Amino acid sequence: xxxxxxxxxxxxxxxxxxxxxxxxxxxxxxxxxxxxxxxxxxxxxxxxxxxxxxxxxxxxxxxxxxxxxxxxxxxxxxxxxxxxxxxxxxxxxxxxxxxxxxxxxxxxxxxxxxxxxxxxxxxxxxxxxxxxxxxxxxxxxxxxxxxxxxxxxxxxxxxxxxxxxxxxxxxxxxxxxxxxxxxxxxxxxxxxxxxxxxxxxxxxxxxxxxxxxxxxxxxxxxxxxxxxxxxxxxxxxxxxxxxxxxxxxxxxxxxxxxxxxxxxxxxxxxxxxxxx
Numbered sequence: 280x281x282x283x284x285x286x287x288x289x290x291x292x293x294x295x296x297x298x299x300x301x302x303x304x305x306x307x308x309x310x311x312x313x314x315x316x317x318x319x320x321x322x323x324x325x326x327x328x329x330x331x332x333x334x335x336x337x338x339x340x341x342x343x344x345x346x347x348x349x350x351x352x353x354x355x356x357x358x359x360x361x362x363x364x365x366x367x368x369x370x371x372x373x374x375x376x377x378x379x380x381x382x383x384x385x386x387x388x389x390x391x392x393x394x395x396x397x398x399x400x401x402x403x404x405x406x407x408x409x410x411x412x413x414x415x416x417x418x419x420x421x422x423x424x425x426x427x428x429x430x431x432x433x434x435x436x437x438x439x440x441x442x443x444x445x446x447x448x449x450x451x452x453x454x455x456x457x458x459x460x461x462x463x464x465x466x467x468x469x470x471x472x473x474x475x476x477x478x479x480x481x482x483x484x485x486x487x488x489x490x491x492x493x494x495x496x497x498x499x500x501x502x503x504x505x506x507x508x509x510x511x512x513x514x515x516x517x518x519x520x521x522x523x524x525x526x527x528x529x530x531x532x533x534x535x536x537x538x539x540x541x542x543x544x545x546x547x548x549x550x551x552x553x554x555x
């Protein structure tokens with residue numbers, strides 16, 4: 280009898296250990312997928328055959344990837360400020376972030392501006408965005424966005440400079456998840472972002488929002504964090520609705536543009552409103 284109880288307990292312990300191990304591996308795989316999709320730094324070769332559900336699940340960890348990017352920016356800012364002026368430091372920080380993320384979001388913004396400027400219908404706008412060449416309007420929009428980001432970085436309040444620098448990529452990547460939730464993929468033939476949009480769920484959005492909310496609360500306090508999330512949610516959802524009207528849905532380029540605009544608004548508006 281005692282032997283049977285011992286065997287039963289050992290079996291239960293083994294099952295529990297196996298379940299925890301599978302859960303840990305699943306979470307780690309989702310994070311690696313998020314990191315490799317959003318950055319140019321590879322962590323594993325075993326994620327190239329990811330299933331659509333796994334790609335969508337990885338969006339839960341987008342704000343965490345933003346935390347790591349924010350950490351790199353803060354460390355780089357601290358080191359570069361010992362050598363260079365604030366203007367040069369801001370420029371180098373922009374180059375660092377663009378390099379790490381492969382310019383993915385800047386490319387999306389430029390394509391979005393080109394599509395809006397050149398197309399009269401949703402299909403025409405999507406066709407223009409598919410073109411790998413950047414147009415004059417897209418280049419102008421990208422130049423203005425980079426200039427606005429540079430100006431925002433230069434005038435960050437001294438006391439909150441590092442906190443806002445850290446929070447910037449967190450907010451941008453959270454905005455992508457918010458923009459992808461309950462959105463229709465625009466291209467009927469499919470594309471890179473379709474698996475994300477088709478399978479991202481309420482639980483993925485909740486986890487991403489909780490992560491972003493906790494980070495912002497630690498950086499700026501609970502009320503400021505709540506204001507950022509509420510206003511950010513309203514702006515992103517309105518933008519997503521507008522995308523559906525102009526493009527008949529959402530694409531990867533439009534999500535990249537969402538990230539870019541969210542980051543710029545965060546470093547421009549939050550200091551002006553909350554840290555005057």
